[in-house]
Amino acid sequence: MTAAAHPLPRTAGRTAPGRPATADGTPDFSVRSLWKVFGHRPDRIPGDRSLDGLTGPEVLARTGCLPAVRDMSFDVARGEVFVVMGLSGSGKSTLVRCLTRLVEPTAGRVLLEGQDLTALPPARLRDVRRNRISMVFQHFGLLPHRTVLNNVGYGLQVRGVGRAERNRRAAEVVDLVGLSGYEQRFPDQLSGGMQQRVGLARALAGDPDVLVFDEPFSALDPLIRRDMQAEVIRLHRDMGKTMLFITHDLSEALRLGDRILIMRHGELVQIGTGDELVGAPADDYVADFVADVPRADVLTLRWIARPDDPPDAAGAATLPADTVVRAAIPVVSGSAGPVRVVDGTGTDQRTLGWVGRDDVLALVAGAGRPPHRRRADAGDAATATESAAIEPAAATGAPA
Amino acid sequence: MTAPAQAAQVGELPATTAAVARDRTRRRRLPAAGTTLLALLALWLLARLLLGGRWTLPLAAADLTPLQLRLNDLNDWVSGHRNTSPLFLYFFNEIRLAVDTVGTAFTQVLSRTDVGLGIPEIGWLGTTVLVTALAYAVGNVRVAVLTLAVFCCFVLQGLWADAMDTFALVLASVLFALAIGLPLGIWSGTSRRVHRILTPVLDFMQILPSFAYLAPLVLIFLIGPASAIIATVVFAAPPVIRLTAHGLQQVPAVTREAADSLGVTGWQRLRTVLLPMARRTVVIGINQTFMAALSMVTIASLIGAPGLGLTVAQALQSLDVGTAFNAGVAIVLMAIAFDRVATAAGERTETALRSGRSRRRARRIAVAAALLVAVLAVYLSRTYLWAAEPPTGWPDLGRLLTDVGDTVSGWLQAHLSTVTGGLKDAVTYGVLNPLEALLTGSPFWVTGIVVTVVAWLAGRWRTALTAVLCLAAIVWLGVWQDAMATLAATLLATVAVVVLGVVVGVWMGRSRMADRIIRPVLDAAQTMPAFVYLVPFLALFDASRFTAIVAAVVYAAPAAIKIVADGIAQVPAATVEAATAFGSTRWQVVTRVQLPMSARSLALATNQGLIYALSMVVIGGMVGAGALGYDVVAGLSQDQLFGKGLAAGLTLVALGIVLDRITQAAAGRSGRRPGAARPRARSTAPALPAAGG
Ligand SMILES: Nc1ncnc2c1ncn2[C@@H]1O[C@H](COP(=O)(O)OP(=O)(O)OP(=O)(O)O)[C@@H](O)[C@H]1O
């Protein structure tokens, strides 16, 4: 278990414009003390307490085994877009492959709506892969000898869906991802972006509950990448599927993710919303990760509001606490005194604090990092550890 | 550019630096090995002078050692108990009968039946049209026309019956080879453990000279079509096993994983992902199996396979160049037809997918029509005599070819004998005789020590131990002198092969133009059955050891040349440019950069040269090269020499292992270079055509 303290997962979705509050709070799947160790006799590593303080590479040097995923535990809510980030080699791909056991985990459990996937016999596991969880891969993994239509319908064929029904459904999905007219092409006749649309369509064709993306857009050029990101956002808005998204592009993570998990050497470092990572990085690793983010675009007024009452509060403008700082600039700079920051609506509305012109300017100018834990409402919640969020039974029930 | 390709490019720089650094250390080590070898040679010559003629283990042609006599007894025992011993009764005989049944079925359909006029089930017209239609179905119009022409040629040559015998045996053998090879290849391609077990077995089978397993097969399965087919299956199955496994393994992990993530079962993965994506490689494997089968069926004429091979063998033994030439041409034509049809079939696997629906429909109709015509032709040849027997009134191309062969050979011997004879004598007296005298005249233990030390230099204790064991086996088997004579011829041929390989290989590796022109010739040469290589050199040089050596050189050179050319071409262009920028001359670039950096390829070329040359030198025993090859042939034809022939066959195995292990170890020693792509030794026989070719 990581030593760092993590803020509690926030249960309310980020209210970006045009996006519904998706997560309803019930975990869709949960990962409990998951380990994946590569090397000879890997099962001796998870239980070995003497390795606790060491990083992954140190464990490799000491034992010859590489813990690619180390004691990971987290929940993903239904309808949430959950992003996993980390440097190359930090174990992101291994982690998501452990979910459907494309890579067999060494220890720990993966629960999909309470069902333990790690204990499923092969036939049931295939059912889960066919109907519940679909993946999109960085290098597409399309079948070169099949047309676009047949690639998209492949998952249905594997399930035993008849040809006519399969083609009808595949054609629908091909249309959904904007590839109509290309049904009879072969993958090598398509551009990279189009190939990834096929990959996306293939994953969607089976109408899974969960979509897993392993760096789907890293191989694409920036313009096409933005297109595809917009596509994913649109699909999420329309279908509301749970998505697990891997990337090492922070702007992509911030654009797509309700919550972001940061990994290092196979270990969980921090889970939080974008503004939590930027406003309250758990350690220097995370702080470095988010160092280049324009803070005013990510942080909300909540992060810079001062609780102390200003001298002349009367007649001050009012802004919701979830307003992004950049969006608040016209109002703040247009009003004479500080602006009141409020949380909630109607009768529940309460004043969180006040934001003045200087506060906004200091943030925009990037003068120093905002002091840790200054989020106005974060108080005690932010100091709760991640392990507290996991019920003890699950934590102790995991195989050693 | 794809990401892996980029990664490979980025990865090359450090690899190059490492290679250059290693070159420096090697140059410091090289003189050490060189001096040891020279000192070894000097000591050997000294020992030969001082101890010459003693402990040489001679054995006269008609003599047998006690062990060989015991092998004779074994043969007698087997003959006596073939129908009583349960092992034979319920196992070997069953296999023989089953194989015989299938072989006979093919022969009866294509070549002859035992009843009435002996006319086959499908006569001349039916066979020709059916084969042409099939060539069209799996290939295209071009190869169909080629097939038609080739089958008509058999008639013109007067070799229809022989050709059909060979064809039937090849088909039967390929059927067995594929029935065994495809499942094994699939298994090996999907299971890492099976692959690990199977690879050394296939490696071992591939170093066996084709003559080595004739005698053991005859011991168990008697002389006859069954032995011939089994020998052919053993020889022809490895390529399809290897290439099928290779094709499955090269399916990218990403694709596999993507399919798995959709919940495929093992069977679905194989059927819808692995096999379709491996199809082209598998077809190449089938092609190579056809080629190997044709090559072996001709050699199997020594153990009772009828057909073109038998005609060539008999003509070779009676030095009838004309007849051998005529039949040799027929074999070559058959090889060309197989190769072209299989290659076209391989290309079809791609184009068929891509062609539009209407074109696919049109083709399907055309194929159906062609097959309909074939059925009609089959019906005709089962009904009318004129369609069953090959037409007689056609021009006699066979006579012509025989005359040409005889005339050319006669003319060569009359007018060129000063040149060819001079060359032959120069090599024989100048190099071959002294070398053979050194090997056969030294005490066996001196030669044994020399070989062991060389083995130790190449691969330290493991290789040295292998060498000691194999040499001990050769001494024990009692044909030491013949083994040394064969070794002398093999070594001489290999030296020539390596020289040819380096000269032509460097040329091809440096010039794309040369590569484009020469490579197809080499590819074609590699599809030729081993037997036919003897024919032209018999015409040139008469029956002698030298004839076998020249045939061996020509037979082994294509593989060696290709390996060297690929090795040279793989030296990164950046390194060559750097060397040129430092002002190196072209000679310096070749000798200081390109050759040292392809040291592993050179070692592998030597390895392949040795294995191929050994195989061919032994076959040369039929045209006066004597030694082990002669022992094998004599053992097959004379009962009282059977034990000696079997011993010679086993000696070949031991010899092959020693030569292979030493050169493989040397290749491994020179090849531990990070990053550099490793040329595969084994899959180079008619090598995979590059994706673009
Ligand atoms: N099959 C394997 N055998 C041994 N080690 C492996 C295997 N697969 C991955 N690893 C190691 O596990 C670690 C994590 O790999 P992983 O592919 O999960 O990283 P990643 O975070 O996805 O990196 P990237 O961003 O480059 O894709 C790496 O150090 C890698 O070398």
Ligand SMILES: [Mg+2]
């Ligand atoms: Mg990855």
